[in-house]
Amino acid sequence: MAEGRIRVATASLAGCFGCHMSLLDIDERLFELLEKIEFDRTPLTDIKHCGPCDIGIIEGGCCNAENVEVLREFRRNCKILVALGACAVTGGLPAQRNHLDLGACLSEVYLTEPGLVNGQIPNDPELPLPLDQVHPLHEVVKVDYFVPGCPPSADAIWKILADLVAGRTPRLGHGQIQYD
Amino acid sequence: MNESDLPSFLLDGEEIPFTPGQTVIQAALTAGHYIPHLCYHPEFVPHGSCKVCTVKANGRPAAACTLPAQAGLAVESDTDELNDLRRTLVQMLFAEGNHFCPSCEKSGNCMLQALGYDLGVMTAGFRHFFPDRPVDASHPDILLDFNRCIFCKLCVRASEEVDGKGVFSLTGRGIMRHLIVSAESGRLADTDIALTDKALEVCPVGVILRKHVGFAVPIGRRRYDERPISAQALDDAPRMMEPKHG
Structure with a gap:
């Protein structure tokens, strides 16, 4: 571990990786950021488990048991946990199934959808079980900061990261808080 | 009158002149002072x-949209x-x-969303209800998406008072309160609503939507993307000193 660097972990749960793409959209500011931080578990490093970190950033809500486990691992290990993007903050698009019965959803997708032949509902023991509803992160663990947006803009993500790295309370101004 | x-x-320590009969919010907006509001429409x-426009008048909480302006009031x-x-x-x-x-056609033109931006709301914070509210297509x-209704009653008021139709109504109490369409079938298609109705224009959120124009103005270039609602509301407020009649 490099001396004095802020350790950051990220993960995408029930998300589309759009927020991670937006994080990469901070472009050359990444160089500035990488002088101050180093990555722990993230899709960029391919480290599988999160160790003790200063900042954890989570994209996506919780739609299955594995999402909940990863989220709890982050909460245990990260001093500051950030919900990044609409799905992490509100459940987002995946949560649009929340008013439907899960059994009916699975049955429509895997059994009764026109064009399916010998369909079956996946039941491999290695597959994490889906939750009956998709939950925003704050319904499962304590979340310290929320960044709405689908995805949040690179400028909003940069502002939040720059504030956190500098030890300030992150704040977004008009034009940076977007829910869409 | 001068x-x-x-x-x-x-x-907030500044003198606001008013014409007798004006409410606190009318006088404030006319004088160029914004008080956040949602169900109020000039x-x-x-x-x-x-209750978003709640202020403290002489120390007591009151809705600025219903509170008559009075000389000497400290708000x-x-x-x-x-x-x-x-x-x-x-x-x-x-x-x-x-x-x-992200999937709402009204995004960027929505007052609830714009208020959230202005007040710095980063999360709903509470546990989401995720209610089951089927749409009426x-x-x-015209599309009706009840998922976004905030029960401001503006469409009910507009349809009754301006359009003279009474297409919409609120029913139920407390958490059971919801918007309904006044037709025996309960379907919008079976009412005499027209595209020119005021009721279509006043919905502050994305419940009553004109079909076929959804993303004619792209996300990011819409009303509250350009300017915060606090600035926009002052532009929209009546500038004359007389209270509005009728």
Whole structure:
């Protein structure tokens, strides 16, 4: 571990990786950021488990048991946990199934959808079980900061990261808080 | 009448002249002072239901949209305490309905969303209800998406008072309250609503939507993307000193 660097972990749960793409959209500011931080578990490093970190950033809500486990691992290990993007903050698009019965959803997708032949509902023991509803992160663990947006803009993500790295309370101004 | 001859009250320490008969919010907006609001609309009799415009008048909480302006009143509005309460009201509205902004045609033109931006609401905070509220797509030109209704009653008021039709109505009490269509079938297609109706224009959120124009103006270039609602509301406010009649 490099001396004095802020350790950051990220993960995408029930998300589309759009927020991670937006994080990469901070472009050359990444160089500035990488002088101050180093990555722990993230899709960029391919480290599988999160160790003790200063900042954890989570994209996506919780739609299955594995999402909940990863989220709890982050909460245990990260001093500051950030919900990044609409799905992490509100459940987002995946949560649009929340008013439907899960059994009916699975049955429509895997059994009764026109064009399916010998369909079956996946039941491999290695597959994490889906939750009956998709939950925003704050319904499962304590979340310290929320960044709405689908995805949040690179400028909003940069502002939040720059504030956190500098030890300030992150704040977004008009034009940076977007829910869409 | 000259402005200096008018009676006045204090809003956050500044003198606001008013014409007798004006409410606190009417006088404030006319004088160029913004008080956050949601169910208030300058063209309609105030409903006083959303409570976002709550101020403290001589120390007592009151809805600025229904509170008559009185000489010598000391009104507090832009305080941390009141803005915290407003933030909580907006959060509760977000948690109560299904407000998925990224997939909403009204995004960028939505007053609830714009208030959230202005008040710095980063999360609904509460546990989301995720209620089951099926949409009504029966009408060929107008879509009703009940998921986003905040029960401001503006469409009900507009349809009754301006359109003379009574297409919409609120029913149920408390958490069971919901918007219905006044037709025996309950479907919008079976009413005499027209694209020119005022009721279509006044919905502050994305419940009553014109079909076929969804993303004619792209996300990012819409009303509240350009300017915060606090600035926009002052532009929209009537500038003359007379209160609005009728």
